[in-house]
Amino acid sequence: MAQALQLVVCAGIVPDPLQTLEPVTGPNGPGLKNEMVLPAVLDPWAACALYEAAQLVAKNPGSKLWLVSLGPKAKLQQVMMTVGQKAVFELIPIDGPIGGFPDAHSTAAALAEAIAALPGFDRERLLLFGGWESATRGAGVTLQLVGERLGITDQFQGVDQITLREDGSFEVLERVEGGRHQVSVCAGTPAVLGWATGNLAEPRNNPQTGMANMRGIMPALQKAKTVALDGNGLRYVSVSLPKQQRETRVEKNMTADEIARELVEWIGAE
């Protein structure tokens, strides 16, 4: 049975993963070199959440999808030229700083406030989606904090699947160790789901969808509320990129099968 859901996806924007990311320290603390000019994309895990949410909306007539995003609105606008073509949603932009270094508590407070103020907001019907972490620094706590602020304590992280049941309950698959999933059944909304990759392919661009979305997106961007995020005394001692691990061995005399076997063993041992 279809249920009229309220789906809110929290998704920030991050530099395109192919870009050169170089941490630098500026007057406002750490950041990435040239971050404002680097091409940006919707945070990949949160993007998966958006596509999953869009599919739920499509399957459940009467449902509504909001995308809540905090970032510099000019950059958000650029990202929307692509993301706006992939799913039908209403954008709730919050004009704020770029990057993964602001305090997660302050970010969560701004997001929760925007969500609570959504017109027609009904907490009881809410599925709050986002990424289980971010492709920026990835505090890994923002979504939980938003949930807490909204008083939603049923929270799931590393989600790859949600299946709605007729009685309003739903089954969730969360990633656990060893490539396995933990299966939970939740009695019903509201709930917070931090998505891993989910199972959907990235939807294709469809300019027609985009044009329809833009009618709402552009005015929303123009009216976007500006927030200054409180640092709450947060201070970074040092910032560096994760080390690239490269273990190259030149093998000239092994067959492809032998190489494959060794790789499988190596993966199994990890």
Add this chain to the structure above:
Amino acid sequence: MATAAVPEVTTMHTLPGDAIRQIQWRFADRFDLQMLVQSARTVARTTVARMVAAGERNTHEWTPAKAEMMEAFDRAGITAAFMEPEEGGFITGPKNLALSLAAFELAWVDGGAATGSLASFLALAPIHECGTAEQVKHYKTLAAPPQAGEDRKPWRGAFALTEPLPYVGVDTGILSGKLRIVEWRDGSEPLLQVDKRGRFITNIAFANFVTAAVISDDPRIKGSCVVILEEGDEGIFDRGTATKKLVHQLSSTGDPIFNLKVPASRIVGGYTVVDGVIVPNFNHGEVIEAVFRRTRVTVGLMTAAKLLSAVEPVIRYQRERFHGAAGVKPGTMRYDLGIQQREDALHRLVDVWATGEAAASLGFAAARIFDDLEPLEKHKNALMKQLGVSGKRAVLKALQESEQRAISLLGMAPNDPRREELAVDPMVDFVLKDAVADVLCPATKLWNTGVGANQMREAVSLMGGYGITEDCPGFLANKWMDAQLEATYEGPEAVQRRQLTITMTREVFLAQFRIWIAEMRKVAGDYPGTGACTLASAMEMWQWTLVHLQNATDPVGNKLYHGQRQGVTFALADALCWLLASRCQILDVMELQARGGDDAVAAEGLAGTVQFLSDLAHVQAARAAGEVSRISAELVFGYNLHPAWDTEGCSHCFTTQELEALEETMPGITAFAIDVVGADGSHPLKAGPCAGCGGSSDFQRMQNKLCTCLSGCRLAKDRAADTLSKVMIPEALDYPA
């Protein structure tokens, strides 16, 4: 010696992104176009790039993968970009800029993909431009991609003009495709027999309809026309064999044969029956003129995309050239800069980049002017209809008055009271823009593809041996060769030069050109450093040379500026294109400088980006000035006979005796005399006495000035080169190679 203080300049930190391009190419407020760009880019850098990387270009045949690519275009909205919303599209209004942007994005990866996407538009264009209302609705609806819930395949088209040798090629007048009446019952639609062979027809492997140029082979049909053929028509619809082309292999090309029976309602634009004779409302010449006028711009932009797409792979290759070598440690110059330690490698890349910028600026300016022109043209057509004016000649005559008004407007003082009335006259606006469009379109097609192909060769050579392999990141070798096709199809360079020969001498254009010279001086005054002043001087020289050549004759008294004298007219057309491209490039930099601050993304590091793009513009303006100077000098002096060591030639020479006598009153004069003839007729070893400068002092004055105007251009090149060695690039190319 004291050195001048060189001012500190900011540099560009990253490659120019979308926010910058949207401002420069004027679609910052067009979300429909921004989305189309993203959509086309995704298809190009995924589906298309994977096909090229997998070797799909290595077959001439039409393959399932190539067919799938066309469907990917449909799904991404590229096919619908040509349609009105009510026809299944999503862009309202003129679509020249839209199609140009889509082609630019596709050609960034592969020219054939761009051609494939454009060819259906080319087939539809005769219908779009000249078709009856029913034809437009019918074929555009069929060609629109299926809407949600619809289950049908969109129709694709081919445009068949070119015929097997010895018929249609550059000369489109010598048609062999024939049209006859096979049946004409009283009161009913005549049935026509179409007999047409095509050569090099794009999309032919799968086209559902073809717009074909044919000529009457029947006294009951007048002249020529374009006729629509469908694959289900009675008779032969033979797609022929695939062309074994070495370029654009992701598009389909072949030599089809058609022998089909079709109703007369398929004549594009309809017909009128006059005294029992079918008179097509548009002859084939009129239709193709209307079509190519617009579609050639997109082709020019395809080459521009190739040049700009080469920048990132070349920088990466240069920088990483020595990584991994024993003894080349991170942090050393050799490791970090690689080949970029060498000035020539940087300077040549600056040239490639500058050409790409100029080509893109010229092409997008042309696309925009056609967008501006579309409503004005509709207004003009409605007015002509209202006045009962029809036929090309009559329309041209009717426009003469508007042209005069336009020219007088351009010459009026800012406070002239007549200005207001003329400035709001849409017909004045029309003739002004029309004249510019008639120059910018062939200029884009000619310059972008011709000069672009040469510069692609430079880009290829910057990648060393890799450049000419299939493994070259960015597929540069393919792009080099592809550029040559872009120079050829839809009218080779000769066609564009021929058109420019006429359009660039129209007074409505030249009056605007004169204003552009002043405009460039003003730009230079307001914002020095773009090369605008150099360009203005070169523009003056071009203008002077044109007037000179229009009035001068060769030694036997034949006019120099004459349609048949392509040695003069074509060269001058080439020179003009350099100027136009450079001007558009400078204007785009100025646009960014003026508006970049309004956009938070573009504003970040704007000064550095503007500085770099100004430097590129300066480099390009200097090259344009050099070309103009070289071409003009050759034309101005090259048609004079060189003096010989004969009586006439020696009439201005000194004799040895004269010099000896003069030496007594003017000691030292002997040292300055060059052409001295001995008593025995002996003379210095050279072609003849030096040619005099009679009548050419104006030119030489201009040339002298132009030389000094080049001050600073190499400093700009050095700065640009320095930026190239520092600018941040992504870790990897965003499409497979």
